[in-house]
Amino acid sequence: MSLLEVRDVTVRFGGLTALSEVSVAVEPGTVHGIIGPNGAGKTTLFNVVCGFTRPASGSLLVRGVELRDHRPHHLARLGIARTLQGLGLFAHSSVLDNVLVGADRHASMGVWGSLIGRGEEAALRARAMAALESLGVAEWASALPGALPYGLRKRVALARALVAEPDLLMLDEPAAGLSEVEREELVALIRGLPMAVVLVEHHMDLVMSVCDRITVLNFGRVIATGSPEAVRADPDVAEAYLGAAS
Ligand SMILES: Nc1ncnc2c1ncn2[C@@H]1O[C@H](COP(=O)(O)OP(=O)(O)OP(=O)(O)O)[C@@H](O)[C@H]1O
CATH class of the missing domain: 3.40.50.300 (P-loop containing nucleotide triphosphate hydrolases)
Known part of the structure; x- marks a missing residue:
């Protein structure tokens, strides 16, 4: 199918x-x-x-x-996750927080069920950091997206899509x-x-x-x-x- x-x-x-x-x-x-x-x-x-x-x-x-x-x-x-041509990153949120937006799927679907309440946020952050690391942009986690060159901003947008494991x-x-x-x-x-x-x-x-x-x-x-x-x-x-x- x-x-x-x-x-x-x-x-x-x-x-x-x-x-x-x-x-x-x-x-x-x-x-x-x-x-x-x-x-x-x-x-x-x-x-x-x-x-x-x-x-x-x-x-x-x-x-x-x-x-x-x-x-x-x-x-x-x-x-399904997507990236758009106009990356759609939040200018006033850190790179890490931008990626965390993509991790919401797990939170809302209860994939992290056993973690809810205790340590949920830490687990989501770890997951977002892992996505940033896999794309080679982890060192920018606390920067604002505007501080990154375009190619790296694209990677952040991709990390946000990937963190949901679509x-x-x-x-x-x-x-x-x-x-x-x-x-x-x-x-x-x-x-x-x-x-x-x-x-x-x-x-x-x-x-x-x-x-x-x-x-x-x-x-x-x-x-x-x-x-x-x-x-x-x-x-x-x-x-x-x-x-x-x-
Ligand atoms: N919102 C819209 N209102 C009116 N016409 C539209 C709209 N969006 C797209 N079109 C028209 O529909 C056709 C297909 O456009 P589309 O943007 O999907 O093509 P594309 O293959 O993505 O083109 P490009 O490679 O230039 O981005 C074009 O003739 C375009 O002008």
């Missing part, structure tokens, strides 16, 4: 059809890339999955169960604004993640090197889906990118 299934989703903004009967299936533990030229509908698809945008028709299923009245605040209990991590353009070295580090990091990842990304090299499967959108429609090799060899994909570049 797919972890996430987007089934025949159509999204309209006034007279513009941003997504037209789009279907995508994400399998547990895989990295699934969503690519396509500018305006193809990638962000719209991301926003549908995250509950920011309501489709005109079609459905979303998580572990085979159809979501009704899906909202962003439902994501955590569905086992089954599915949604990343919107994680490589945007990163240097080539940072992009390579990101590839290694994503490869090492245990959970399924959906990646909306412009950098073709990154998508090709890190994804198990890729779905290509163009003008709101799926024009190809398959392995990186299959997508790379697909003439419709080449045409869409060439057309967009000309």
Whole structure:
């Protein structure tokens, strides 16, 4: 059973059809890339999955169960975490406190049940510190996010998503604004993640090197889906990118 299934989703903004009967299936533990030229509908698809945008028709299923009245605040209990392009870190809270926000899933779901009351906060902090350490930013724990360069702020946002131990991590353009070295580090990091990842990304090299499967959108429609090799060899994909570049 797919972890996430987007089934025949159509999204309209006034007279513009941003997504037209789009279907995508994400399998547990895989990295699934969503690519396509500018305006193809990638962000719209991301926003549908995250509950920011309501489709005109079609459905979303998580572990085979159809979501009704899906909202962003439902994501955590569905086992889904996300990072956004505009990192969304709280400027006046420390890096550690920003990551603790992501640990709420455990607190509210009672995963830490035996710890509640005594030492719960300490346990959550330890977990958040471990997430920061795994991303190499623990030394910044007590700093404000604004004191960090952009690449490190992105890591903090990722730590906040990872600390919830989601089954599915949604990343919107994680490589945007990163240097080539940072992009390579990101590839290694994503490869090492245990959970399924959906990646909306412009950098073709990154998508090709890190994804198990890729779905290509163009003008709101799926024009190809398959392995990186299959997508790379697909003439419709080449045409869409060439057309967009000309
Ligand atoms: N809130 C909105 N209101 C009106 N039109 C929108 C809205 N959001 C997106 N669109 C339009 O829907 C289409 C798909 O946009 P979307 O941002 O999903 O594409 P994208 O593939 O993410 O593009 P990019 O790579 O440029 O970020 C575009 O034509 C865009 O102008």
